[in-house]
Amino acid sequence: MNTIIPIASGKGGVGKTIFTANLGIALANKGKTVIAIDLDLGSSNLHTCLGIKNRHPGIGSFIYKKGISLESLIVKTDTDRLYFIPGDSLLPGTANLQYFVKQKLIRGIQNLVADYILLDLGAGTSYNIIDFFLISNTGLLVTTPETTAILSAYAFLKTTMFRMLFRSYPPKSRERELIHNFLTEKLEGTDNSFLNLPELLENISPGAGEHAHTQINSLYPRIVLNMGRNKQAIALGSKLRQICKKNIGINMEFIGYIEYTDQMSASIINRIPLVLSSPDSQFGRSLTTISGNLLHIGYQDKPKLYDSNEDIKNLGDFI
Ligand SMILES: Nc1ncnc2c1ncn2[C@@H]1O[C@H](COP(=O)(O)OP(=O)(O)OP(=O)(O)O)[C@@H](O)[C@H]1O
Ligand SMILES: [Mg+2]
Known part of the structure; x- marks a missing residue:
């Protein structure tokens, strides 16, 4: 069975694509077979960070052309495995995938054969991105230590939790309606805290609150x-952990800390990922540590979600 690791962020430009490319190499160097997929469909650039020329057909062909499998789009890299x-x-409109297209893509990804499948996602909280993030319960969220990036990471996680809960109840159900009303503040007498949601769900449907707790606890x-x-960066990072615990009741875990490095721009210009050119640098060592940490995580089942094209309208506007 493959382990799918979606890599997301609230704010753009925090280093997801650099991280995905270098993590892929670090995992492959540990003997694992890895497929890195560029799912930043509006502005793909994972090839650049891997040092590969952009001349191969990609996800757009899978989406728009008939009879093309995801396997047939796999390209070898210079790193074994x-x-x-x-x-x-290049293809316009790919960033806003229709629901059935998204499902086709998700199934295709789930059926790929490899030890690890890394998904380099676009930034932000659009449903496409969140639904790709929810393919697995162990996605990675990249952030920088700046306050704006930390707040965006928090907003991403909160939106993800709402979306995950919403999709865990059947389409057109009362539970979905309650979550929708909760978000649009149509419920009287609540302080609209996410932590109240399981209880409110329990009130309208016995068992729904317990289900909500199980779902919330299943996401890591x-x-x-x-x-x-500097060291203050780590302190800012732990703030994110605190607000997530306090406001959405989830335990966040830090899987790695990577320093800023002046070597990065040269590595991109030379098209040689930094874990290859400088494995002993702080960056190289961090990536090796993170890949080692990932190997030791006990992966659970993916979140149990219904397939449906019912969306909470403009969820991002309410958070
Ligand atoms: N550890 C680092 N040290 C120095 N520069 C870095 C580091 N990580 C990333 N960068 C730089 O940050 C910039 C953004 O990186 P990257 O493209 O990977 O971000 P992203 O999150 O994928 O962006 P987008 O949201 O646009 O997809 C790049 O110029 C990259 O060189
Ligand atoms: Mg990117």
């Missing part, structure tokens, strides 16, 4: 703190 599926920034997103410049 590391493979790559390109995105498609992990944080990567990137581009840290």
